[in-house]
Amino acid sequence: MAGADADALLGRMARGVGYRLGEFLHVCAVYLGIAALVAVVLGLSVPSLREQARALHEALVAALRPDALGGPxxxxxxxxxxxxxxxxxxxxxxxxxxxxxxxxxxxxxxxxxxxxxxxxxxxxxxxxxxxxxxxxxxxxxxxxxxxxxxxxxxxxxxxxxxxxxxxxxxxxxxxxxxxxxxxxxxxxxxxxxxxxxxxxxxxxxxxxxxxxxxxxxxxxxxxxxxxxxxxxxxxxxxxxxxxxxxxxxxxxxxxxxxxxxxxxxxxxxxxxxxxxxxxxxxxxxxxx
CATH class of the missing domain: 1.10.530 (Lysozyme)
Known part of the structure; x- marks a missing residue:
């Protein structure tokens, strides 16, 4: 009888550990998914923002140049x-x-x-x-x-x-x-x-x-x-x-x-x- 109780207790403990491990892996998967999504969004948007910033800088430099209508x-x-x-x-x-x-x-x-x-x-x-x-x-x-x-x-x-x-x-x-x-x-x-x-x-x-x-x-x-x-x-x-x-x-x-x-x-x-x-x-x- 005591051996059966011990087996049942070990089973409950194993199921508890497995449940908590499953929750932990689920949370990790969610955060990894969010990180991957953020990485994709940044990968798509940063080059565009960088290009817009470059174009804006070029326009400002050209507009503020003293000889803006000079040259050839x-x-x-x-x-x-x-x-x-x-x-x-x-x-x-x-x-x-x-x-x-x-x-x-x-x-x-x-x-x-x-x-x-x-x-x-x-x-x-x-x-x-x-x-x-x-x-x-x-x-x-x-x-x-x-x-x-x-x-x-x-x-x-x-x-x-x-x-x-x-x-x-x-x-x-x-x-x-x-x-x-x-x-x-x-x-x-x-x-x-x-x-x-x-x-x-x-x-x-x-x-x-x-x-x-x-x-x-x-x-x-x-x-x-x-x-x-x-x-x-x-x-x-x-x-x-x-x-x-x-x-x-x-x-x-x-x-x-x-x-x-x-x-x-x-x-x-x-x-x-x-x-x-x-x-x-x-x-x-x-x-x-």
Missing amino acids: FSALYSVESGLFMPDTAGADSGLPPEDAVAAEQAERASQPRAGTQLSFSQALKSSEAGQHVPGITNDQAEALRSYIARKYRIAASVAGALVNTAFVVGRERNLDPQLVLAVIAIESRYNPYAESHVGAQGLMQVMTKVHKDKFAVFVDGPIAALNPIANIRVGTQILRDCIDRRGSLKGGLACYVGATGPSDGGYGEKVLAERRRIALASGIAIRN
Whole structure:
């Protein structure tokens, strides 16, 4: 009888130890599972956070750099780039003003004029080399270039050159560069040789007959409307004037498209919708 009681006691003790051991192993398994889950989540999120931090750092460094609009881009799109006629008439040459002007005109006539395609080819070379304007990250520039190239079926290098142009010229005019890109998209779908039935030409569909005076600074005059850089410079000037005249962005877009009544036929909404799509694709904040 005593032996049976001892066996029963040992059995109960063994079952108790086994139960506690089972609980311990269960708790260990739960904590190991949680640790594995945390490790997986961190493994997926940390690289993304690290990349976001890197992109933010790059953007801040570019934006705070003193020469944020300097370097090769300001020279490429400035009046000294060879696309524009330098305004040096009347400079101190020791001649009377009228003779100085005549001498300047004669000097210009004797020199070969810079080809309008040359400056844009330089912009293409910068784009192919992976260069982009300061103030945006490499990822943002590439995303924007890829979006435009894919949607409007143009070469990636051309898209990059046009993006750089829009950012440089847009900043000069105090315009959101992505607004400029959206206007180009709606006006010409990025066809620099587009022409409407009323004579509007180029990327931003500039009416060269109406705005002939604005092309006076270009070597080739109104024909420069078919050059992407010249067209964007004149188009942004017109858009800036329209916004200032109407007092609002929507009013300025209506003015740009030539609407004189209360309705612009939906033009402004199309441009603003495309700007939102461009900003979403690029990750660059919209400037109001």
